[in-house]
Amino acid sequence: xxxxxxxxxxxxxxxxxxxxxxxxxxxxxxxxSKKVKRLIGGGAGLIFKGSGFYATDYKxxxxxxxAPHACPKxxxxxxxxx
Ligand SMILES: [Zn+2]
Numbered sequence: 306x307x308x309x310x311x312x313x314x315x316x317x318x319x320x321x322x323x324x325x326x327x328x329x330x331x332x333x334x335x336x337x338s339k340k341v342k343r344l345i346g347g348g349a350g351l352i353f354k355g356s357g358f359y360a361t362d363y364k365x366x367x368x369x370x371x372a373p374h375a376c377p378k379x380x381x382x383x384x385x386x387x
Pocket of ligand 1: 313314315316317318334335336337338339
């Protein structure tokens, strides 16, 4: 039987539900009865958490690679002579 991971959008409660493929998708948190979302695959939550890292990593990268390293006069204030 496949099991699905759910996460409550209100209280953040995470739980697994064992369901048949044709069972109804759960919509209610067992704790607070608010809306839950189904996490696709086990790693969906991780991707979400990692997106923060990604953003900062991307920023770092773009700021360093955005500078005109190729220009030898970049230090003197050349902002792009290429
Ligand atoms: Zn909840």
